[in-house]
Amino acid sequence: MIVTQAEPHDVAKLLAFREEAAAWLRSLGSDQWSRPYPAAKLLATIEAGTVFMLRDGHATAGTITLTPDAEEGLWTDAELTEPSMFVNKLTVAREYAGQDLGGRLLDWAGDRAHRAGAQWLRLDAWTTNEALQRYYLAHHFGHVRTVRDGKAVNGGPRVSGWLAQRRARSAEHGFVDRTPNPERLRFAA
Numbered sequence: 001m002i003v004t005q006a007e008p009h010d011v012a013k014l015l016a017f018r019e020e021a022a023a024w025l026r027s028l029g030s031d032q033w034s035r036p037y038p039a040a041k042l043l044a045t046i047e048a049g050t051v052f053m054l055r056d057g058h059a060t061a062g063t064i065t066l067t068p069d070a071e072e073g074l075w076t077d078a079e080l081t082e083p084s085m086f087v088n089k090l091t092v093a094r095e096y097a098g099q100d101l102g103g104r105l106l107d108w109a110g111d112r113a114h115r116a117g118a119q120w121l122r123l124d125a126w127t128t129n130e131a132l133q134r135y136y137l138a139h140h141f142g143h144v145r146t147v148r149d150g151k152a153v154n155g156g157p158r159v160s161g162w163l164a165q166r167r168a169r170s171a172e173h174g175f176v177d178r179t180p181n182p183e184r185l186r187f188a189a
Contacts, residue, residue, distance in 0.1 A: 001061060001101075002176045003108060006051035011043050013060055014051070017091045024094055030129050051089075052179060054105060062092040064105045066112060068185055073150040074124055074163060083185045084120040085113035085168065103139050104173045113168035116182035122165040133162055141166045 006014065018037055045051050045065055054062035065088040070080060087109050092101045110121045125132050127146055137143065147161035 001174075002055045002178050003105075004053050004055055004178045005049055005180070006046045006053050006063070008043060008046055010046065010051070010053060010060075011039055013053075014042055014046075014063060014089075015039060017060075017063060017093065018089070020094060021091050025129070028131070030126070030131075049180075054092075054101065054175065056096070060093065061096040062101050062105055063089065064091075064109055065089045066109045068116070068118075070122070071124060074147050074161060075122070082120055083116075083118045084122050084165070085109070085116060085118045085185070087121060087123040090123075102135070104175065106139050107171035107173040108175055108177070110166065110168050111171040111173060112177075112179070112182050114170050117185045118168040120165045121168045122163070124160050125162040125164065126160050127162050129162075133164075136164050139166075 015037070042051075045067070048067070050067040051063065051065050053060050054064075067086050067088065068084070070084070070086055071088075075084075087106065090102055090105060092099075092105075106121070113121045121141075122144075123136065123141065124147075125136060127148060133143070141164035144163040144165055147163060150161070
């Protein structure tokens with residue numbers, strides 16, 4: 001499988017991934033991703049070069065967003081001085097479930113963050129999705145705190161404020177990486 005940067009034509013696929021994931025989460029009793037994500041915001045992240053696709057031949061097996069920009073109101077000023085990269089919108093197509101592609105994408109993200117000079121790979125997860133929180137804990141993230149104040153990126157109250165982090169490190173993820181080398185973070189040593 002190959003990791004590539006997303007392109008503008010991938011917006012429809014990414015929105016479909018989100019809808020598929022939301023339907024699956026609903027079947028598990030979670031309201032995660034029940035609000036539509038604005039296509040324009042998704043396109044902006046693609047154009048910023050922070051959205052990555054996991055390709056399996058002509059199929060797309062998964063996606064992950066990895067950005068040096070933290071969502072406002074989640075991390076402290078002191079934490080924001082530490083070189084970090086942030087995972088968002090990790091999604092694996094249901095037909096690829098059970099292969100730990102999500103865990104391998106997290107390893108890929110940690111490796112990329114490490115190469116950019118990051119100390120931490122950080123994320124915010126849905127505050128009420130305890131299964132997802134356990135998933136991240138099982139993948140060596142440590143819970144930092146849960147933030148409930150503020151607004152969600154796509155409107156409404158904050159619902160994704162369970163904060164976790166793990167050290168950014170070199171990793172064998174098993175994917176062919178066809179992405180450009182990451183830019184060094186401004187706080188990197």
